[in-house]
Amino acid sequence: MVHPAQQQHTRQAPKTSGSDRDRVVHIEHLKKSFGERTILNDVNLDLYQNENLVILGRSGTGKSVLIKCMVGLIPYDSGSINVLGYDVGHLDAKTLNELRLQVGFSFQGSALYDSMTVRENLEFPLRRNLGMNDQKQLNDLVHEALDNVGLAKAADQMPAELSGGMKKRIGIARTLILKPKIMLYDEPTAGLDPITSREINELIKEVRDKYNTSSIVITHDISCARETGDRIVALVNGYNKQEGTFDELKQTDDPEIRAFFTY
DSSP states (O other): OOOHHHHHOOOOOOOOSSOGGGEEEEEEEEEEEETTEEEEEEEEEEEETTOEEEEEOOTTSSHHHHHHHHTTSSOOSEEEEEETTEEGGGOOHHHHHHHHTTEEEEOTTOOOOTTSOHHHHHHHHHHHHHOOOOHHHHHHHHHHHHHHTTOTTOTTOOGGGSOHHHHHHHHHHHHHTTOOSEEEEESTTTTOOHHHHHHHHHHHHHHHHHHOOEEEEEESOHHHHHHHOSEEEEEETTEEEEEEOHHHHHTOOOHHHHGGGOO
16 A cells, blocks of 8 residues: 555656766656555666665665666566666666676675685686686785785685674675676665674775775664765655755754764
């Protein structure tokens, strides 16, 4: 059932922060339901080159569903998603895989293989996706990725030996090793203490600058939104209700948006 506030709301195209030439993601009128439950209800947003875009929303508002639709992990009901020039809703399996190689997905739980060392975890996507077997080349790429997340000496450790923050960093390193053009971060600071959360927030900004990536950061953590976001989209009741800088959203009179800032 559609929320009454949504029925009265006239959806507008998102405000732009760059030219169409700089736009790497364009989403229009995206809708997704599971049975009778509407999760995404007319979402419109853009992501621009070298931008960190935060999607801020409460748990269960469809944030993770949105980014999974972007890479074809979940089919959507209507609307359109264009990522790096690919029309996501009309891709065959081969072309969808080509797109996914250009989009890095940092999962909330890091998704490391417990039976593999850190080095083997990072080598895995290179071997599987690129068919790379030259050990010197693998070693160089693993060292570069680990060095860029501040864990150059962790290559031979097992995931069970790592702290939660270290696992997050290794998960990001494994994503970066394929040199993606877009990074998707799903609740990057979930379950972390404040100090480690700040370190991960700094790493997200460093990744943007070192790799020249565009990023979408999914979070309900207002500190993460403030520290990482060049621009913030507030997802409320399944649609992008408001967007702008952190300060712009903080100053809004809308009670549903202001609720995020009462901390």
